Amino acid sequence: MMNWIWAGIAIVGITWGLITGQQAALSQGVLQGAIDAVGLCVKLAGGFALWSGLLAILEKGGAMESLAKAAEPLLRRLFPGTGLKARQSIAMNMTANLLGLGNAATPQGLEAMRRMGAESSVNESNGAATDAMCVFLVINASSIQLFPTTVIAMRAAAGSASPASIVTATLVSSGISTLAGIAACVILRNVFWRRRA
Amino acid sequence: MTDLVLPLFILGVVVYGLIRRVGVYDAFLEGATQGLRSAVNVLPCLVGMLSFIALLVRSGALGAFAGWCAPALRLLGIPEGALPVLMVRPFSGSAALAMLEETFRRYGPDSVEGRAASVMMGSSETIFYTLPLYFAAAKVRRSRYAIPAALIAWLVGGVAAAWALRL
Numbered sequence: 001m002m003n004w005i006w007a008g009i010a011i012v013g014i015t016w017g018l019i020t021g022q023q024a025a026l027s028q029g030v031l032q033g034a035i036d037a038v039g040l041c042v043k044l045a046g047g048f049a050l051w052s053g054l055l056a057i058l059e060k061g062g063a064m065e066s067l068a069k070a071a072e073p074l075l076r077r078l079f080p081g082t083g084l085k086a087r088q089s090i091a092m093n094m095t096a097n098l099l100g101l102g103n104a105a106t107p108q109g110l111e112a113m114r115r116m117g118a119e120s121s122v123n124e125s126n127g128a129a130t131d132a133m134c135v136f137l138v139i140n141a142s143s144i145q146l147f148p149t150t151v152i153a154m155r156a157a158a159g160s161a162s163p164a165s166i167v168t169a170t171l172v173s174s175g176i177s178t179l180a181g182i183a184a185c186v187i188l189r190n191v192f193w194r195r196r197a
Numbered sequence: 198m199t200d201l202v203l204p205l206f207i208l209g210v211v212v213y214g215l216i217r218r219v220g221v222y223d224a225f226l227e228g229a230t231q232g233l234r235s236a237v238n239v240l241p242c243l244v245g246m247l248s249f250i251a252l253l254v255r256s257g258a259l260g261a262f263a264g265w266c267a268p269a270l271r272l273l274g275i276p277e278g279a280l281p282v283l284m285v286r287p288f289s290g291s292a293a294l295a296m297l298e299e300t301f302r303r304y305g306p307d308s309v310e311g312r313a314a315s316v317m318m319g320s321s322e323t324i325f326y327t328l329p330l331y332f333a334a335a336k337v338r339r340s341r342y343a344i345p346a347a348l349i350a351w352l353v354g355g356v357a358a359a360w361a362l363r364l
Contacts (some may be wrong), residue, residue, distance in 0.1 A: 005344075010249050011307055013249065017255065020257055030249070030326070033249070036247055036251075038240065038243075038244065042303075050229070052230040053229035056208075056231070058214075060224045061214055067310050071240035107232050109331060110330070110334040113337075117337065127337055128338075133335060133343070138346045139345065140221055140322060142320075142321060142347065144321070148319030149299070158305075158306040158311075159306065160306035160311075164263045164317045165312070170319040170320050172357065173320045173354050173360075176349065176361075177321065178350065181353075182349050183345060185347040188342035193341050
């Protein structure tokens, strides 16, 4: 699937750009995108290291186990077939997302995916995502956030009379979109992507 | 508010570690090593996606696509001025921020368009960055229904954003 999407993006973008005569913007843009990616990675690396380090202290102290234990009944229903280790990472990722600590959420999310991958037989099933992985990704992609910090900062910079006035609406709409995503997972799974067991 | 969350969180973590008799600095270094490793691991995927998405943005294809979708989205109650942010959001966070800035400049941050665009920006993630990134971590090659489900969540979120502001 990713192979097709990636190739499709290139084909559509390049064809469209050539038809509209944007070849200069294309050659400039593609290289700039690659440079931006490295810059972004360097920017992410500092935050990743800091947050992973801090969370490692919590993990060593046993806080993550208690957190995961508290969220266990919910997580077990949402992510069937995952192990305790994976669910601990999931719990940390979701907590960090809620607090708006995106830099802390991503390394934990990656760790959760790695653990889910190690637990399931991804390689035997020809690299197919498990149901738990799909639900986890959809929840991450529709991000429930208590504090949309970047947007509030941008509104303040643009001279808004009440920069934080969008917080409630953001919470409501991201909550609705997360629920819709979970529902979509359940429906799509049962209708189109039945697993040949 | 957020300026308080971060320092307090760090303070809490350090004090908690000391109370639980964790070797705080050693544990930090161990975790930081892992964090750096995951940053390096995702770099190839970032380069692949960001460079190709730049093709989509720079060629104008994304803008044209947004134009085609406009009539349908207007029926759903999404103001036209907020469309660029909504359309670009799944592909690129930084491009969506640029669109949000543009929306503020044209309509003002407290206009219907500006507010709707703000909520859309804050209530969704960059799907075509998050998914490949996470799937790469688990060495998954077939994503099954993850992308359609995420797109459904994104669309419902966009409509909900326009409606939530009217409450």
